[in-house]
Amino acid sequence: MLRFLTRRALGAIVILFLLVLLTYLAVMSLPVDQAMLNCPKGCSPQQLAIVRHNMGLDKSNFEQVLDYVKGLFVGASHGADGFCNAPCLGYSQSRHQFVIDVIMDNYPATIMLALGGSVCFLVIGVTLGMVSAWKQGSLFDTIASSFSQLGQSTQIFFVAPLAMALFVTNLHWLDKPGYTPFTEDPISSITGMILPWLVLSIIFWSNYTRQVRSLMIEQLSEDHIRAARAKGMSNRYVWWRYALRGAMAPIVTIFGLDLGVVLSGAVITEVSFGIHGLGMLAVKSVTAQDTQLELGVLLFSAAAILVFNIVVDAAYGLLDPRVRIG
Amino acid sequence: MRLRKAAYVPAMLAISALSLTACSSGHNNKVSGDGAKSEVQNFGLGTAADSTGPAKDVAGAKPGGTAHGIESAGFDYLDPGQIYVNEYQAVSQLYSRTLTNYKVDPATGKTILVGDMATDTGKESDEGKTWTYTLKDGLKFEDGSPITSKDIKYSVERLYADYQDQGPTYVQTWLSGADYRKVYAGPYDGKDLGDDVIGTPDDKTIVFHFKEAHADAPYAMAMPNITAIQKSKDDKEKYNDHPVSIGPYKIASYEKDKSLKLVKNPNWDPKSDPIRHQYVDSWEFELGITNPLLTQRLIAGNGDDKNALTLVQNADNPSIAKIQGDLASYKDRLINKFQPFVDTFDINNTRVKDPKVRKALALAFPRAQVQKLLGGSATGDVANNLVSPTVAGWKDSDPLGLKAKPEGDPDAAKALLKEAGAENYPIVLAYANTPRWQPVAAAIQEALNNSGFKVERKELDPTSYYSTIGKKDNGFDLYRTGWGADWPQISTVVPPTLDGRTIADGSPNYTHYNSDAVNAEIDRINKIPDVKQAADEWMKLADKALLDTPKIPLTYDKFYQVYGAGLGGVAYNEVIGATDISSIFVK
Numbered sequence: 001m002l003r004f005l006t007r008r009a010l011g012a013i014v015i016l017f018l019l020v021l022l023t024y025l026a027v028m029s030l031p032v033d034q035a036m037l038n039c040p041k042g043c044s045p046q047q048l049a050i051v052r053h054n055m056g057l058d059k060s061n062f063e064q065v066l067d068y069v070k071g072l073f074v075g076a077s078h079g080a081d082g083f084c085n086a087p088c089l090g091y092s093q094s095r096h097q098f099v100i101d102v103i104m105d106n107y108p109a110t111i112m113l114a115l116g117g118s119v120c121f122l123v124i125g126v127t128l129g130m131v132s133a134w135k136q137g138s139l140f141d142t143i144a145s146s147f148s149q150l151g152q153s154t155q156i157f158f159v160a161p162l163a164m165a166l167f168v169t170n171l172h173w174l175d176k177p178g179y180t181p182f183t184e185d186p187i188s189s190i191t192g193m194i195l196p197w198l199v200l201s202i203i204f205w206s207n208y209t210r211q212v213r214s215l216m217i218e219q220l221s222e223d224h225i226r227a228a229r230a231k232g233m234s235n236r237y238v239w240w241r242y243a244l245r246g247a248m249a250p251i252v253t254i255f256g257l258d259l260g261v262v263l264s265g266a267v268i269t270e271v272s273f274g275i276h277g278l279g280m281l282a283v284k285s286v287t288a289q290d291t292q293l294e295l296g297v298l299l300f301s302a303a304a305i306l307v308f309n310i311v312v313d314a315a316y317g318l319l320d321p322r323v324r325i326g
Numbered sequence: 327m328r329l330r331k332a333a334y335v336p337a338m339l340a341i342s343a344l345s346l347t348a349c350s351s352g353h354n355n356k357v358s359g360d361g362a363k364s365e366v367q368n369f370g371l372g373t374a375a376d377s378t379g380p381a382k383d384v385a386g387a388k389p390g391g392t393a394h395g396i397e398s399a400g401f402d403y404l405d406p407g408q409i410y411v412n413e414y415q416a417v418s419q420l421y422s423r424t425l426t427n428y429k430v431d432p433a434t435g436k437t438i439l440v441g442d443m444a445t446d447t448g449k450e451s452d453e454g455k456t457w458t459y460t461l462k463d464g465l466k467f468e469d470g471s472p473i474t475s476k477d478i479k480y481s482v483e484r485l486y487a488d489y490q491d492q493g494p495t496y497v498q499t500w501l502s503g504a505d506y507r508k509v510y511a512g513p514y515d516g517k518d519l520g521d522d523v524i525g526t527p528d529d530k531t532i533v534f535h536f537k538e539a540h541a542d543a544p545y546a547m548a549m550p551n552i553t554a555i556q557k558s559k560d561d562k563e564k565y566n567d568h569p570v571s572i573g574p575y576k577i578a579s580y581e582k583d584k585s586l587k588l589v590k591n592p593n594w595d596p597k598s599d600p601i602r603h604q605y606v607d608s609w610e611f612e613l614g615i616t617n618p619l620l621t622q623r624l625i626a627g628n629g630d631d632k633n634a635l636t637l638v639q640n641a642d643n644p645s646i647a648k649i650q651g652d653l654a655s656y657k658d659r660l661i662n663k664f665q666p667f668v669d670t671f672d673i674n675n676t677r678v679k680d681p682k683v684r685k686a687l688a689l690a691f692p693r694a695q696v697q698k699l700l701g702g703s704a705t706g707d708v709a710n711n712l713v714s715p716t717v718a719g720w721k722d723s724d725p726l727g728l729k730a731k732p733e734g735d736p737d738a739a740k741a742l743l744k745e746a747g748a749e750n751y752p753i754v755l756a757y758a759n760t761p762r763w764q765p766v767a768a769a770i771q772e773a774l775n776n777s778g779f780k781v782e783r784k785e786l787d788p789t790s791y792y793s794t795i796g797k798k799d800n801g802f803d804l805y806r807t808g809w810g811a812d813w814p815q816i817s818t819v820v821p822p823t824l825d826g827r828t829i830a831d832g833s834p835n836y837t838h839y840n841s842d843a844v845n846a847e848i849d850r851i852n853k854i855p856d857v858k859q860a861a862d863e864w865m866k867l868a869d870k871a872l873l874d875t876p877k878i879p880l881t882y883d884k885f886y887q888v889y890g891a892g893l894g895g896v897a898y899n900e901v902i903g904a905t906d907i908s909s910i911f912v913k
Binding site: 030031032033034035036037038039040041042043044045046047048051053054079080081094095097102105161162165168169175176178223236271272273274276280284286287288289 | 400402410488489491492493494495504505548562563564566567581582583584612614615616618619623625626628629631787789790792793794796797812822825828830831832833834
């Protein structure tokens with residue numbers, strides 16, 4: 001296991017390094033003069049030159065990439081802001097902060113959204129899938145399947161404003177959505193996230209319902225299940241002890257990957273509900289044309305996904321003895 | 327004032343029916359906009375008496391409570407030295423002050439320039455080259471230490487430092503020339519600007535010695551970076567996180583891009599301030615809320631949102647329709663005013679050299695259709711010249727004769743093109759590739775093609791729109807821009823946008839228009855010592871330049887937004903183009 005984790009971690013570092021180079025080169029190849037974008041109204045040649053210098057854009061492309069990579073390994077300093085320890089993800093021109101500090105400011109909101117949302121879509125999706133499999137062909141099964149299809153075909157940018165208008169503006173059932181740190185105000189922290197959690201879960205739980213339903217039905221027709229029943233084991237016991245366990249391995253894989261995705265920033269949900277997480281930060285970095293912030297968010301998100309990929313691979317081996325990791 | 331460049335593209339919304347009341351200019355001009363009539367205010371200079379505090383009480387106002395702000399963007403700059411964007415300028419009114427400033431009467435909307443920290447709008451000498459200001463009594467920093475003329479001088483000195491790259495540069499340039507950073511590198515190495523540049527003969531007096539006469543100096547002193555900065559608290563770039571208050575509120579907490587909380591500053595003396603009140607106990611701004619959500623919340627007014635407003639964000643188009651559909655419910659909490667911005671379609675004069683072709687473009691241009699696509703009168707009135715009605719000297723002029731046919735005149739355009747021998751003239755139309763501008767570009771293409779042009783559309787990345795069209799060799803013929811006066815004088819409209827000597831990458835002269843006659847006129851009018859006389863001359867020059875059709879006037883922009891029903895004293899500052907929050911109270 002240790003060898004497996006070491007190998008995967010090294011692979012992840014290489015991927016991240018290549019990602020830095022490719023992204024930086026891609027950004028530099030764009031025909032955008034970031035100094036001009038940041039030059040204030042009435043921009044004069046003198047003002048443009050100062051802005052270019054302050055943004056470090058008066059250096060060659062090679063020097064800029066070298067500075068960035070150097071910062072990743074040995075850290076970097078920036079004027080009055082002091083020193084940024086390695087791995088330094090650069091300096092955000094739009095936020096006037098080190099990128100790692102900006103990300104750490106925003107990441108708790110993403111964690112809160114991702115954890116709550118994933119609990120919602122896992123619980124709702126798996127429960128509906130199991131009941132549908134249990135009551136296969138029933139009215140419940142038909143309704144659950146229909147809702148799954150509806151959920152899969154819907155979009156957060158469509159559901160979020162509707163949910164806002166209905167539950168917040170018109171019915172006044174829920175408080176305005178938003179992130180409050182749990183340590184600051186636990187009640188507001190949860191009430192402000194109920195709507196985002198539920199909306200985020202909509203596009204995910206339908207997949208779980210369909211997967212769990214089909215996996216359970218498939219498991220129930222397996223030989224070992226029939227054998228267990230033939231031995232006189234109760235339906236309930238067979239269901240929980242054998243069928244569910246067999247169905248869970250693929251579900252854990254999907255869940256791990258989904259969690260990695262939402263932990264790397266649920267862009268549309270965060271923007272729709274004004275939650276200052278990694279996803280919203282990604283959007284802001286692009287609209288502000290803040291290259292180093294874009295890179296930092298990209299790297300951090302990629303790292304989150306890679307970490308969860310490794311965790312899922314490791315967990316798979318533990319859940320299914322047939323899969324050996326070494 | 328300035329909109330953030332990124333905001334230009336998705337923004338530029340507003341609406342009609344406004345009331346800009348006249349003051350010192352003594353004349354009211356009526357503007358027609360889809361049937362709505364409005365009075366145009368030409369902002370003037372207040373007297374020493376107008377500059378005396380405390381500010382007049384607002385009827386029905388009571389102390390206490392928390393006012394809330396909901397903003398779509400973050401406050402990137404809180405350091406007054408770096409503030410230029412209208413949104414930052416609006417919020418800075420709470421914690422910062424300038425030598426002069428705009429006093430808005432929330433009851434009438436009447437706006438005049440008065441002394442803010444200074445006792446009046448300034449005394450000129452040496453034929454307008456020297457301006458002297460006297461500080462009021464009772465001015466203090468938030469720690470209670472007194473503000474002296476040296477603190478004002480220091481606030482200007484630090485503007486010379488390299489890191490100060492975002493604020494206006496008028497005063498520095500007037501004092502030390504366009505290369506002012508080469509003359510003086512800022513105060514951080516212990517050197518100061520000589521007394522021959524800025525004199526501080528005593529703690530109350532500050533004297534600015536400009537290289538040339540500047541009749542506009544009282545307005546320039548209202549720029550947010552002409553303020554007082556406490557030298558001992560200035561830690562350069564980091565000062566942006568914790569500016570020291572000299573206004574009625576001080577910063578209690580600030581989370582970048584997320585929130586800003588301000589509480590009362592006990593060391594602010596209302597007797598020194600003719601503009602601001604300190605009715606509410608605190609201000610809480612929520613940042614980064616997308617516009618449809620922001621407006622929905624203001625409309626709904628649930629919980630804290632009942633006491634909320636937004637500074638510069640117009641309502642989104644669907645919300646405007648909702649508000650207009652039930653105007654009776656919202657009229658008591660609706661802001662509906664002109665902004666200082668004028669939207670134009672700029673013609674690249676280095677590519678389209680023939681004035682007749684440019685005039686034909688203007689004649690063919692479907693201004694009314696574009697205005698309608700942008701939201702009709704909700705986004706602004708169709709403009710016939712290059713100056714906003716909020717600017718002194720504005721007249722409802724129509725130099726190109728476009729008013730009669732705002733939908734365009736294809737026959738006249740075709741005839742002019744034929745006369746110029748330029749039938750089927752190719753035009754490259756650049757536009758920001760957003761849902762807002764795509765249909766506009768299509769409408770323009772169709773109208774111009776029907777008028778004898780051959781239009782090719784080029785969509786541009788909206789996030790880098792201004793850097794793309796801002797290149798001298800941008801490769802396009804026609805593109806939209808917007809410009810707002812920095813103060814209500816055309817001296818901040820014509821020279822920056824039409825002076826051919828400023829053409830450069832990034833320059834706001836996006837048309838690359840260069841006329842020796844206009845350049846000479848700019849120099850002449852700049853020397854006129856009387857701002858009222860200059861205002862009329864500037865308007866004439868703006869119209870004269872437009873006869874060469876460097877650009878096509880599109881709309882006089884307007885602001886349209888509701889605020890929470892729980893707030894009182896809400897006004898609009900038409901000079902900076904933002905909600906005025908100096909007199910807000912919670913009902």
